[in-house]
Structures are given as structure tokens and as C-alpha cells.
Amino acid sequence: MRPLMVLLTCGMMAIACEGSGQSSPDLVHKMAPQFVRADLNGRRVGLKQYRGKVVLLNFWATWCASCQVELPRFNAWQKNYGADGLQVLTISMDDGDAPVRRTVRRLRLDVPVIMGDARLGEAYGGVLGLPVTFLIGRDGVVVAKLKGETDLESLETRMKELLKR
């Protein structure tokens, strides 16, 4: 039975590790690049207006499978931690807004959704693979950049620590 258990454990580990978020040093400890864009509802959203809050900035796309897993969690965090000073901002890197609107409806997202572009991607060090998530402190400094599907438990822990500051 032991070889079978080893096989099962290896299989489970392989699945758990696949696509796990990688921390990247780009922009970390630097001021987050400013931007002002209209969200899907036409409301102007600028990073500056959230100074004093902890910002979770997530780049995603409708064709990114990992993004679809993360977005509902981020949306829930906004509800749970918004009163503590969290602001979730999401930036879609889709080429057009029609599929984005459908996904927003399907996932029932309440957080601001902004249509990204190459310029915004380049400002954030090049968004050349999704998802990418930035955790930005109350002072506007980037605390973490996470590439790929994030370990949501550790990100939540880290975010909660920032909210206490």
C-alpha cells in the first residue's frame, strides 16, 4: 500500500504546486505608478484617490483560467476588509470590454474593473503573463508583486498584516 500512498501524495503535490504564485522584485519598495482610468461603469478611478488604503491591484483577463479563480476571492475580500481600509482594483488586459462585462456579470464582481492597455502594463513593469497582483501599502509603496496564480491564503495573511499598520 505504501507505493500507492507515495504516488497519491506526489500527485496531490503536483496539482497543488502547479501555477503557484511567484514573487517578483520588480517595483517592490518603489512608489506604485499612478494612473487614472474610467472603470466599466464610466467612473474615474485613480490610484491616488486610494492613498491611505491598502490597495490590491490585480491584472487579469477573461481568457486567464487562474484569474477566474482569484477574482471571486478578491471580490469577497473587498466586502470583508473594505471597512479596515482595503481597496481592490482590477485591471482587465482583454482587447475589448464585451467579454469583460460578461465575466463581471457571471462572477458578480462589485470591485472597480478598469480596462488596461499596453501603456499601463509597461508602467507596471510589463504585464506579459497573467495574473499579476500588486499589494500596495497605505503610503503608496509597492509591498509585493505576485506573478501567476497566487497562494491566496498567504496573500490574505500578508494583506491583513498591512491593514493593521
Place this chain on the structure above:
Amino acid sequence: MRRLSKCIVFLLFMGLASAGQAQFSNPASAPLSASTVPQDQLIQAAELVKLLRASGADRPVVFQVGSFVMFQQAHIPNSGFAGPTSQPSGLILLKKLAAPLKKDQPIVIYCGCCPWGRCPNIGPAYKQLRDLGFTNVKALYLANNFGDDWVGKGYPVERGE
């Protein structure tokens, strides 16, 4: 009997694991996974860089089959935008761009939007080109994404349109 029960447990586990992955990978629709491209039709980045320096018949036509926003940020020099092939509009564009090419023209497709197993664009693009009769199609294997596996390794890029 014990051997049989082990087999059943193992098969059950593998079935559950693959079902979980499938659900994870297909949030809205079910595009063909990049994993459907045969292993011997993959090309590694270093090999493609050598081919791009070649001239004449060996030099492949290269298509980026991912999103335009990503193409604008960085793409392989002289590659054409022909995506996103997870969507009908991308497949139409790829078909149009491939139409003038000879069926034995070496073609390389790449995306790098997501980790290889989760890329929704490579599989449909490869299938479309094969279905159109192209006999020399390779897919650039990018394990993580274009940023890490091409740009980050210092391979040549162009920006803009």
C-alpha cells in the same frame, strides 16, 4: 483482490484530479489546451532564436496568437499578430494571415499569456493551421509566460504594433 482495489483507488484519484484540473482550466468555455499540441511539434526558445537568424526557406513565419494588449507591450521581432485564437475573431484573423502561405511553409505560433497548460490560445491556433493543411507548424513552448521565458531571458523583442 488487494491489487484490484489499489487500481480502483488510483484510477478514481486520477479521474478526480483531471476533472478538477479541467474545471479549473475552463472557466467560461473549453478551448483546446496547449497540451494537445504533440511534443514533437514544440520548439524551444533558444532554437527559435537560431531559426530567426536564418535566411531563406528555414526562416519561419511567426504568429503571436494571444492578446493584442500583450503583443503591443512586447513581441518577437517580425512576428504577426493573429489572435486571440481562443476567440472566433482570432481564428478568422489567423486564417486570413496564413492564407497566402505555402502549405509547407515553416510556421511558429506562440502566446505566453499563461502557464503552458492553461494557455487557451495555442491549442486552437495549432489545430486551425493543421486543419487548413499546413504541414510544418510548431508551437513555441513557454512554460510560464512570455515575460519570464522570452523577455526575461534577454531574447529579442519589438514593442508597439
